Amino acid sequence: MYRVSIVVLFLITFLRATASTHDQDTSSINPSIIAEEVRNEFMRSWTAYKKYAWGHDGLKPLSKSYYDWYSTSFFMTAVDALDTMILMGFEEEADSTRDYIAKHLSFDKDVYVKNFEFTIRLLGGLLSSFQLTNDQRLLALAKDLGDRLLPAFASPTGMPYVYVNLKTGAVRDSISNPAEIGTLLLEFGTLSMLTGDSKYYNIAKYALLQLYAARSEIDLVGERIDITTGKWTKTDSHISGAIDSYYEYLLKCRILFEDQDCGIMWETSLLAIDRYLADDTPTGRWYGRADMNTGKRTVTTFGALDAFFPAVLVLAGDIKSAVELEESCLKMWNAHGIEPEVFDYSTMKVVSPPYYLNPEIIESAYYLHRATRDDRFLKMGEIFFESLKQYCRTDEAFAELKSVITKEKSDRMESYFMAETLKYLYLLFAPPETLDFNAVIFNTEAHPIQRTW
Numbered sequence: 001m002y003r004v005s006i007v008v009l010f011l012i013t014f015l016r017a018t019a020s021t022h023d024q025d026t027s028s029i030n031p032s033i034i035a036e037e038v039r040n041e042f043m044r045s046w047t048a049y050k051k052y053a054w055g056h057d058g059l060k061p062l063s064k065s066y067y068d069w070y071s072t073s074f075f076m077t078a079v080d081a082l083d084t085m086i087l088m089g090f091e092e093e094a095d096s097t098r099d100y101i102a103k104h105l106s107f108d109k110d111v112y113v114k115n116f117e118f119t120i121r122l123l124g125g126l127l128s129s130f131q132l133t134n135d136q137r138l139l140a141l142a143k144d145l146g147d148r149l150l151p152a153f154a155s156p157t158g159m160p161y162v163y164v165n166l167k168t169g170a171v172r173d174s175i176s177n178p179a180e181i182g183t184l185l186l187e188f189g190t191l192s193m194l195t196g197d198s199k200y201y202n203i204a205k206y207a208l209l210q211l212y213a214a215r216s217e218i219d220l221v222g223e224r225i226d227i228t229t230g231k232w233t234k235t236d237s238h239i240s241g242a243i244d245s246y247y248e249y250l251l252k253c254r255i256l257f258e259d260q261d262c263g264i265m266w267e268t269s270l271l272a273i274d275r276y277l278a279d280d281t282p283t284g285r286w287y288g289r290a291d292m293n294t295g296k297r298t299v300t301t302f303g304a305l306d307a308f309f310p311a312v313l314v315l316a317g318d319i320k321s322a323v324e325l326e327e328s329c330l331k332m333w334n335a336h337g338i339e340p341e342v343f344d345y346s347t348m349k350v351v352s353p354p355y356y357l358n359p360e361i362i363e364s365a366y367y368l369h370r371a372t373r374d375d376r377f378l379k380m381g382e383i384f385f386e387s388l389k390q391y392c393r394t395d396e397a398f399a400e401l402k403s404v405i406t407k408e409k410s411d412r413m414e415s416y417f418m419a420e421t422l423k424y425l426y427l428l429f430a431p432p433e434t435l436d437f438n439a440v441i442f443n444t445e446a447h448p449i450q451r452t453w
């Protein structure tokens, strides 16, 4: 009798303890209610964009007006948001937006544009929406844009110039970075697969190979490189903005195109990242900065953009490191109730205070939830969504923050907020059949690409 009670007592205590972190925390979460709320927030922001910024690149949510990147608009928010709208099931709105884009978007403009941003936002957006709708007009626009961007690669090294003129093919600005050189193959490669013309794949792949060839002896890349000479002008190495998605695309291009060169480049790079940038500290696992030639630690900073890496680690199959890093990201978020652009993980202090409505930490929670089915990532998603509503929500849309410390807002809502932040948040809570996670590769702007070839 005594023995039985001890066993029962032990069992009750054990069950309570194991329930404490997961079940109790998530007991209040109803995924379908949150998914619907995210969907409503998307439509609220989209309505504000239509009301104040229709036909322009983006919404200024405080002054209730618009901004364009250049002297003319390329409907950045509309193209970026279209596949989110489709996935959320806003059918009529998506049809009319698609029709508007097909009829009015023109790349025949005498304007210098950023090759990287036009590739990930517009080329990526057009390609994914084409795959979701089979509207040939979108593929024609994507091909036209791809053709107009190609002159950017006509440099002595094959790595692209930063800006290219869409009408004349003239180029400018030769100091670039790994992200802007190495985050192009997914889109250009897909364009090749969908049009049957291999030139897009080959040109973007050559640029990627040239960038990889410029790595240091210890297999790290720096932050700035002169694409006319291949010489590094800044040797700071990290996984943050200006480098980040170069690594992401090495792995994703291996998976999407079964490109073994990309696989080798990814494996080699990951070893160097693990050896020189990963940092296991009393505050958790982080990835800091080091000099690309010596591997010597420079600073212990991490930021909102770096939070894409758990998602990449999930794709690479390293769930353990992905979970550890996402837990660290959550600490960065919780320090001020929302994440800063840059954070020092040894002092746990903010280094650069803005929050630009970035998606990466949510993207990683989504990948981790798909990979583990662990409800703690839903709980994280709920925290992120609550903070967004508390600090960034305006009467009609959402606004960036000048500072996560003061929570002062700034007058901008970037197109990726509707392409990425709200999409990943929605997909995290929506039923898995909304999008088959294993059948797509997201480009770095969250545009899902299907391997239809």
Ligand code: DMJ
Pocket (backbone or CB within 6 Å): 245, 305, 358, 359, 360, 416, 420, 444, 445, 446
């Ligand atoms: C997006 O434009 C892309 O995700 C890019 O790779 C870097 N980050 C922004 C959003 O934070």
